[in-house]
Amino acid sequence: MKEGSDRMRAAKTATKTETKISNKDKRKRVPRIGFHAPIAGGLQNALLKAHELGCTAVQIFSRNPRGWTARPLDAEDIERFQVVRAETKISPVVIHASYLINLAAADPVIREKSTVAFREEIERGITLGADYLVVHPGSAKGSCEAEGVRTCAASLARACEGLDLGSFRILIENTAGQGDCIGHRFEHLRDIIEACSGLNLGVCLDTAHAFAAGYDIRDEDGLAATLEALDHNVGVENIPVVHFNDSKAAYNSRVDRHWHLGEGLIGSEALARIVCHPKLTHAAFLLETPQERPTDDLRNIDVLRAFVNGDDCRSK
Numbered sequence: 678m679k680e681g682s683d684r685m686r687a688a689k690t691a692t693k694t695e696t697k698i699s700n701k702d703k704r705k706r707v708p709r710i711g712f713h714a715p716i717a718g719g720l721q722n723a724l725l726k727a728h729e730l731g732c733t734a735v736q737i738f739s740r741n742p743r744g745w746t747a748r749p750l751d752a753e754d755i756e757r758f759q760v761v762r763a764e765t766k767i768s769p770v771v772i773h774a775s776y777l778i779n780l781a782a783a784d785p786v787i788r789e790k791s792t793v794a795f796r797e798e799i800e801r802g803i804t805l806g807a808d809y810l811v812v813h814p815g816s817a818k819g820s821c822e823a824e825g826v827r828t829c830a831a832s833l834a835r836a837c838e839g840l841d842l843g844s845f846r847i848l849i850e851n852t853a854g855q856g857d858c859i860g861h862r863f864e865h866l867r868d869i870i871e872a873c874s875g876l877n878l879g880v881c882l883d884t885a886h887a888f889a890a891g892y893d894i895r896d897e898d899g900l901a902a903t904l905e906a907l908d909h910n911v912g913v914e915n916i917p918v919v920h921f922n923d924s925k926a927a928y929n930s931r932v933d934r935h936w937h938l939g940e941g942l943i944g945s946e947a948l949a950r951i952v953c954h955p956k957l958t959h960a961a962f963l964l965e966t967p968q969e970r971p972t973d974d975l976r977n978i979d980v981l982r983a984f985v986n987g988d989d990c991r992s993k
């Protein structure tokens with residue numbers, strides 16, 4: 678009897694504590710925010726810039742994204758980066774893979790080059806202590822989408838062969854489906870992840886790409902349906918990063934044109950709803966909006982911060 682009531686008391690206390698934590702969590706649980714920061718003058722400059730603009734997370738290239746060869750990281754590069762990271766406490770650090778990499782390439786030469794370059798991206802990410810590496814699944818030009826999905830999965834597996842990824846995670850980004858790019862349907866991402874089950878792949882959700890690919894995230898019902906499709910195919914908990922962009926390209930246009938927050942065809946109301954959605958608060962929201970004028974980043978970050986700090990977000 679005594680044991681029973683003790684257990685009950687313990688259970689009650691536990692429930693109370695849980696409730697307390699979850700209420701506190703709810704109040705505090707707002708997404709981390711950041712942007713794709715430039716690495717001119719050294720990788721650590723991206724962290725400093727993000728910190729200066731009040732960001733808590735960042736995305737970088739770890740190398741020139743438009744060239745095949747990368748200067749190897751030396752001990753000084755790595756130390757400088759890690760020291761500044763510890764000082765700024767920026768987290769997560771997300772690396773975007775080079776745009777040249779095409780893991781779905783039908784051409785064996787491009788595929789081989791891409792696989793080698795992607796392995797280098799992984800190694801650089803692990804060396805820097807980054808959290809995530811985002812990659813586009815690639816273009817299936819010369820074959821078909823189903824073949825592209827299979828090729829992408831096989832290339833990923835090969836790129837990771839013998840590597841210990843630890844907590845470092847590769848994220849496959851959804852695409853607008855421009856040209857022959859695969860990844861515009863969440864099913865493609867699901868199939869790649871399932872084919873590489875040993876790699877613990879996740880997903881990076883790009884809002885502009887999803888919109889241009891035919892996921893209508895402009896209203897509440899459309900967003901709910903899109904998140905449901907994501908959850909069904911890949912699990913929303915496997916989306917630690919959202920590329921938070923408005924779109925200059927029309928809904929379902931399959932054209933990839935990122936635009937300033939609130940000035941594109943997704944619009945402020947819909948974007949605020951996305952960043953405040955309780956299913957996504959665990960994710961880091963990173964901007965990849967145009968950087969034409971020096972004030973562009975700060976302006977877009979301010980808009981994102983206002984969404985996150987808005988009453989809508991805080992009360993959810």
Ligand SMILES: [Zn+2]
Pocket residue numbers: 773811813850
């Ligand atoms: Zn991308």
Ligand SMILES: [Zn+2]
Pocket residue numbers: 850883920965
């Ligand atoms: Zn993106």
